[in-house]
Amino acid sequence: MAYPSFVVGIAGGTGAGKTTVSRLITQRVDDSVTRIPIDNYYRDLSHLDLEERAEVNYDHPDAFEWPLLREHLETLLSGNSVEMPQYDFEIHNRKEERKTVEPTDVIVLEGILALYDEEINDMLDLRLYVETDADVRILRRIERDVVDRGRDLEGVIDQYLSTVKPMHEQFIEPSKKHADLIIPEGANSMAINLLEEKLRNEVEGEGVRTWEREELERELAGERTADRDATATTE
Numbered sequence: 001m002a003y004p005s006f007v008v009g010i011a012g013g014t015g016a017g018k019t020t021v022s023r024l025i026t027q028r029v030d031d032s033v034t035r036i037p038i039d040n041y042y043r044d045l046s047h048l049d050l051e052e053r054a055e056v057n058y059d060h061p062d063a064f065e066w067p068l069l070r071e072h073l074e075t076l077l078s079g080n081s082v083e084m085p086q087y088d089f090e091i092h093n094r095k096e097e098r099k100t101v102e103p104t105d106v107i108v109l110e111g112i113l114a115l116y117d118e119e120i121n122d123m124l125d126l127r128l129y130v131e132t133d134a135d136v137r138i139l140r141r142i143e144r145d146v147v148d149r150g151r152d153l154e155g156v157i158d159q160y161l162s163t164v165k166p167m168h169e170q171f172i173e174p175s176k177k178h179a180d181l182i183i184p185e186g187a188n189s190m191a192i193n194l195l196e197e198k199l200r201n202e203v204e205g206e207g208v209r210t211w212e213r214e215e216l217e218r219e220l221a222g223e224r225t226a227d228r229d230a231t232a233t234t235e
């Protein structure tokens with residue numbers, strides 16, 4: 001059983017390159033990294049029919065099942081596996097099947113609102129925001145949604161103007177203030193190389209989470225001060 005020692009959050013607007021960045025770093029560091037797409041935690045909308053589901057605002061925080069995501073992160077951090085839901089963009093709903101996810105040294109949590117929820121932010125050791133210009137993002141999204149997600153051009157444009165863009169401005173872009181680092185353009189090779197190095201260090205290191213390490217360092221600093229005080233009084 002592994003206890004994850006490092007959790008990375010990767011947020012950013014649609015089409016910014018979050019999935020590409022997280023896939024690249026996950027593949028490079030191999031089996032020691034688990035990728036959790038927040039899209040898998042879109043609420044189960046089986047009570048609605050397909051037409052109704054197509055009208056939902058999927059860029060508002062209420063579209064996600066935050067308690068389940070928090071619970072799954074906590075479970076992984078305590079060294080236990082979870083049954084992660086799987087999402088189907090073509091039917092706007094969760095799939096029937098779930099995927100068993102085992103805890104690994106590093107967890108990468110990726111999605112438009114990865115830096116939105118306060119409790120989740122507290123569980124992250126490194127917060128990244130992928131920043132790409134809106135015109136590039138919409139062009140990438142049109143191509144991806146038509147090719148991979150079963151959408152047509154008119155639908156992508158309508159959705160972008162009615163919900164995607166306003167929600168980006170209201171919730172996603174403001175979450176950038178929680179980021180430790182901003183990655184321009186998505187898969188830029190320098191950023192990927194640096195992240196790979198960082199994650200490799202975490203995987204090959206002692207496996208102590210950042211806050212635990214900080215606590216340890218504070219304790220050690222306290223002990224050193226106490227030792228100095230004791231030495232000074234005996235002199």
Ligand SMILES: Nc1ncnc2c1ncn2[C@@H]1O[C@H](COP(=O)(O)OP(=O)(O)O)[C@@H](O)[C@H]1O
Pocket residue numbers: 012013014015016017018019020021140141144185186187188
């Ligand atoms: N730096 C980049 N240069 C060119 N295309 C990119 C870059 N980063 C990502 N892409 C492409 O843009 C599209 C959207 O990227 P993706 O990673 O799915 O974005 P997100 O997960 O943020 O929505 C994909 O087709 C991907 O191959």
Ligand SMILES: Nc1ccn([C@@H]2O[C@H](COP(=O)(O)O)[C@@H](O)[C@H]2O)c(=O)n1
Pocket residue numbers: 013014015018019039042058059088089091092093111112164
């Ligand atoms: N049924 C759904 C669910 C979500 N979306 C859109 O997906 C975007 C988030 O995924 P990215 O890979 O682009 O970050 C988000 O902007 C939603 O609008 C959807 O179209 N249909």
